Amino acid sequence: EVQLVESGGGLVQPGGSLRLSCAASGFRFNNYFMTWVRQAPGKGLEWVANIKPDGNEKYYVESVKGRFTISRDNANNSLYLQMSSLRADDTAVYYCARRQWLAFEYWGRGTLVTVSS
Amino acid sequence: QSALTQPPSASGSPGQSVTISCTGTSSDVGGYNYVSWYQQHPGTAPKLMIYEVNKRPSGVPDRFSGSKSGNTASLTVSGLQAEDEADYYCLSYAGSNNCVFGTGTKVTVL
Numbered sequence: 001e002v003q004l005v006e007s008g009g010g011l012v013q014p015g016g017s018l019r020l021s022c023a024a025s026g027f028r029f030n031n032y033f034m035t036w037v038r039q040a041p042g043k044g045l046e047w048v049a050n051i052k053p054d055g056n057e058k059y060y061v062e063s064v065k066g067r068f069t070i071s072r073d074n075a076n077n078s079l080y081l082q083m084s085s086l087r088a089d090d091t092a093v094y095y096c097a098r099r100q101w102l103a104f105e106y107w108g109r110g111t112l113v114t115v116s117s
Numbered sequence: 118q119s120a121l122t123q124p125p126s127a128s129g130s131p132g133q134s135v136t137i138s139c140t141g142t143s144s145d146v147g148g149y150n151y152v153s154w155y156q157q158h159p160g161t162a163p164k165l166m167i168y169e170v171n172k173r174p175s176g177v178p179d180r181f182s183g184s185k186s187g188n189t190a191s192l193t194v195s196g197l198q199a200e201d202e203a204d205y206y207c208l209s210y211a212g213s214n215n216c217v218f219g220t221g222t223k224v225t226v227l
Contacts, residue, residue: 037163037218044120044206044218044219044220044221045155045157045163045206045208045218045221046218047208047215047216047217047218050214050215050216052214057214059213059214059215061118061215062118095162095163100168101151101153101168101169101172102149102151102153102168102169102210102216103151103153103165103168103169103208104153104155104163104165104208105165105168105174107162107163107164108162109161109162110162
């Protein structure tokens, strides 16, 4: 059974940093693109970043470029999102997802990031 | 990259059909056959319902169908059931490993 479990969310001050993790199990992790998607409270979904199976290519939505870094550890079946220079509008539930068919086939339950002083 | 445009709401009675549109541009919806649709119930993670415009993952009822014409994709839910009441989002590939979601549609079963 495919499982994705996010962790690392919490309350952080504006300008601060946070690292999210996603533990994957039930599939061959190093065969798949992985993705972070976020959802601000009461708002819609927003794609944040993708990373290729080997970790060598990464892609970001414009609003997080230069502030967020997606990475992965294929030996430990883990996906990460390092977030810095956080702003109030980064407040959201952050989901990790497995990409298949250029769609997001499996999702975790999400972790809440709140940026507030 | 601007969000794809969906109607804020749609509704239908049990047993009826509802169709949700998702309008983009030739750089996303119109340029690729990689439109997917997601169902999200309150407080839960999204669930993939349709991929590659009109394909259903295993376990998704055939009441859900997708199509595309030009820059607009559509999701149709036939034979509406109470459990279909949810938010629905489209997603399109937009080239260079980027993608964009729609604004979301709240479906109400009357």
